[in-house]
Amino acid sequence: EDTVRIVSNYADIIAMRHPLEGAPRVATKRTLVPIINAGDGGHAHPTQTLADLLTIYREKGKLGDITIGLCGDLKFGRTVHSLIKAMCRYKNVKFVLIAPKELQVPDYIISDVLIPSGAEYVQVESLEDVMSTLDVLYMTRIQRERFFSEEEYLKHKDAYILDLKKLDNAKKDLTIMHPLPRVNEISTDVDDDPRAKYFEQALNGKYIRMALIMTLLKWGGNLEY
Structure with a gap:
């Protein structure tokens, strides 16, 4: 949680890959910027x-x-x-x-x-x-x-x-x-x-993540995607 708080002071978006299920969800409670779930354990990879x-x-x-x-x-x-x-x-x-x-x-x-x-x-x-x-x-x-x-x-x-x-x-x-x-x-x-x-x-992964980043930069907010 401390890491997320500090990094969100310097970044516009955080893409988090974490070995523990649910870590990105926890991060959304402490961040000032949007969190992108880049994979949490065996749970999800949206x-x-x-x-x-x-x-x-x-x-x-x-x-x-x-x-x-x-x-x-x-x-x-x-x-x-x-x-x-x-x-x-x-x-x-x-x-x-x-x-x-x-x-x-x-x-x-x-x-x-x-x-x-x-x-x-x-x-x-x-x-x-x-x-x-x-x-x-x-x-x-x-x-x-x-x-x-x-x-x-x-x-x-x-x-x-x-x-x-x-x-x-x-x-x-x-x-x-x-x-x-x-x-x-x-x-x-x-x-x-x-x-x-x-x-x-x-290659499609690059395009779709570019689109997601552009969407988040436009919308902003404390959200998890």
């Missing part, structure tokens, strides 16, 4: 989600009537949690949650987000079995820092690796996304496939 929404809209021309597969660490992946919350606002979005049983989305995402929204969802462990049904594939890395032991991390780190072979049955207009950085969950031979859009996604 600006990444804005970049994700922009990417999906640019590639598909819409945010509804799509099937999106979320693959990898869905338990600790804050980008996934935020994207599910956002996409539930649109009509006819089906979620395919692809992860080992130990890394499926937290129960609260099911009970507090998916079920109340009425969105259709399935939980599976095999990426290959559902590949042909997906309009968007959102890959995530297995995050070493989220595991309580090295043994658990090593058990899951190579659970899903996307390569060209796995794309044989994918739709021709599939959009492949990843919040980056990747480890080895997307083979580099996928980078030249026209369906790979994760570098464009990163």
